[in-house]
Amino acid sequence: MSSPIIQAENLNVHYGSIHALKGITFQVNKGEVVSLIGANGAGKTTTLRALSGLVPCTGKLYFEDQDLTKVPTFKRVGLGLAQSPEGRGVFPQMSVEENLTMGAYSRSDKGGIKQDMDMCLELFPRLKERLWQMAGTMSGGEQQMLAISRALMARPKILLLDEPSLGLAPLIVAQIFDIVKKLNQEGMTILLVEQNARMALKISHRAYVLETGKIVMQDSAVNLLNNNEVRKSYLGV
Incomplete structure (x- = not known):
């Protein structure tokens, strides 16, 4: 079995008096796609924000055996x-190319940056056609492609994807998920938060089910797809 790239033990997050994450423990191994599924407000996005350092947390958090607890966000990007983010968060007044360049802000290897930009434009040909277009004028699907590509420009060891299908047409969603699957096949480790539980489980190796800030179930994606409780609660079957 592959070694863990992310390990969280007894992770807690509070928003004021709200206990958003209640002592969750999970891990993501190198080369896996792992999904977090659950209803709105279950704590899925909060989990990603805790990993990125965007919200303070307590408990233990390790990235490749390095304690992340006090590592600031920008240094976590440098580590890999x-x-x-959810809602894509592109820089609207900047072009596609400028957004991609911002994704590589922590890097200085110009040759590698050019190589990765070419890779992103090959993955998402739509972006190549719109290289000089302002990101704010693009469709939701195009912005999602840009948000994923911008994250890839950091050359991460693990990619955190937050609701990549949110608000997108089914055809675009299918394209996005095909790309996520391809990235994983090429070796990228991915932690996926996704409201569309069926699509998430279909491309995942394992998944965790969150309810009100707690992990209530964990299993292989195949087993969860066939679990009656999951099917009834999250798959609409």
Whole structure:
């Protein structure tokens, strides 16, 4: 079995008096796609934000055996942890190329940056056609492609994807998931938060089910797809 790239033990997050994450423990191994599924407000996005350092947390958090607890966000990116956020969060007044360049802000290897930009434009040909277009004028699907590509420009060891299908047409969603699957086949480790539990489980190796800030179930994605409780609660079957 591959070694863990992310390990969280007894992770807690509070928003004021709200206990958003209640002592969750999980891990992501190198080369895996792992999904976090659950209803709105279950704590899925909060988990990613804790990993990225965007919200304070207590408990233990390790990235390749390094204690992340007090490591600031920008240094986590440098270590190899990059996030494509919910709502995409592109820089609207900047071009596609400028957004991609911002993704590589922590890097100085010009040759590698050019290579990775070419790779992103090959993955998402739509972006190549719109290289000089302002990101704010693009469709939701194009912005999602840009958000993922911008995260890839950091050359991460693990990609955190937060709701990549949110608000997108089914055809675009299928394209995005095909790319996520391809990235994993090429060796990228991915932690995926996704409201569309069926699609998430279909491309995942394992998954954790969150309810009100707690992990209530964990198993292989195949087993969860066939679990009656999961099917009834999250797959609409």
